[in-house]
Amino acid sequence: MKINELDKKELIKLNKWNKLTMSLLEKDYPVQYIIGYVDFYGLKINVNEFTLIPRYETEYLIELTLKEIKKMNLANPKILDLCTGSGAIGLTLKSLLPSSEVTLSDISKDALMVANKNKNELNLDVNIIESDLFKNIPGKFDVIISNPPYVMTNEILPKDVLYEPHLALYSGPKGIDHIEEIFKNIKSHLNNKYLIALEINEKSEPDITNLIKTHFEKNINYKFMKDLAGKTVIFLPPSKQ
Numbered sequence: 001m002k003i004n005e006l007d008k009k010e011l012i013k014l015n016k017w018n019k020l021t022m023s024l025l026e027k028d029y030p031v032q033y034i035i036g037y038v039d040f041y042g043l044k045i046n047v048n049e050f051t052l053i054p055r056y057e058t059e060y061l062i063e064l065t066l067k068e069i070k071k072m073n074l075a076n077p078k079i080l081d082l083c084t085g086s087g088a089i090g091l092t093l094k095s096l097l098p099s100s101e102v103t104l105s106d107i108s109k110d111a112l113m114v115a116n117k118n119k120n121e122l123n124l125d126v127n128i129i130e131s132d133l134f135k136n137i138p139g140k141f142d143v144i145i146s147n148p149p150y151v152m153t154n155e156i157l158p159k160d161v162l163y164e165p166h167l168a169l170y171s172g173p174k175g176i177d178h179i180e181e182i183f184k185n186i187k188s189h190l191n192n193k194y195l196i197a198l199e200i201n202e203k204s205e206p207d208i209t210n211l212i213k214t215h216f217e218k219n220i221n222y223k224f225m226k227d228l229a230g231k232t233v234i235f236l237p238p239s240k241q
Contacts, residue, residue: 021034028160029163030163033163036048040058040059043091043122044121045091046086046117046118047086050108051115052168054085054086054088054089058147060227061089064233065195066093072195074193077143078139079097079144080137080143080145081102081146082133083133083147083149084112084115085108085111086114086115089145089146090104103137104128105137106130106131112130133181134182134189137189140189140191141189142195143197144186145198148179149168150179151170151171152203153170153172155175155201176200176201182198186215187216195236196234199232200232200234205232208234221236222234
């Protein structure tokens with residue numbers, strides 16, 4: 001695995017530039033796990049093998065979401081970051097929207113330990129709930145955002161990605177199992193004026209279009225957008241009620 005000079009300097013700074021590190025890198029082990037954190041939207045986000053590594057394309061999801069939230073004209077938006085992992089998405093939104101009420105949720109206790117560490121180190125006031133999707137989630141939200149598992153079971157991934165938690169990666173043969181469950185249960189957790197923002201597998205767009213038609217009203221407004229990495233973001237923008 002190639003390593004850039006900035007990461008190498010950071011490893012040296014942390015006294016982690018050694019034979020063990022070089023051996024791990026030769027096996028395509030993610031440098032972010034060795035360093036222990038990533039810079040994400042200006043925040044230091046701790047990561048480990050129990051969390052996905054936040055990537056720059058997810059920053060694009062946040063940028064687009066912020067634009068849509070501004071259109072909603074909410075003084076104190078209630079935001080749910082579903083499948084939060086390290087908490088990167090929800091914590092970033094809280095840092096940018098201080099008056100918002102943010103909830104981070106994940107099925108993984110180990111991932112939530114990392115999210116809680118990030119919450120404390122960044123001194124951000126957010127709620128954290130252990131939950132299998134909506135199972136333990138109370139109340140309704142203005143914004144539900146998620147980077148859920150969306151990799152197809154037989155999809156070939158880069159070697160370094162295979163070190164990331166499979167629980168947070170794979171979602172059935174079509175890559176839509178989690179999104180289908182989200183759509184089945186999301187309505188009871190939405191306020192009248194809402195925004196849904198999800199990262200999805202670009203190969204799954206036709207199947208997800210069918211899920212939208214199945215689980216939402218016929219005149220629902222939605223759009224697929226490509227981020228800089230070619231991945232797809234789906235928005236169900238604020239309703240016009």
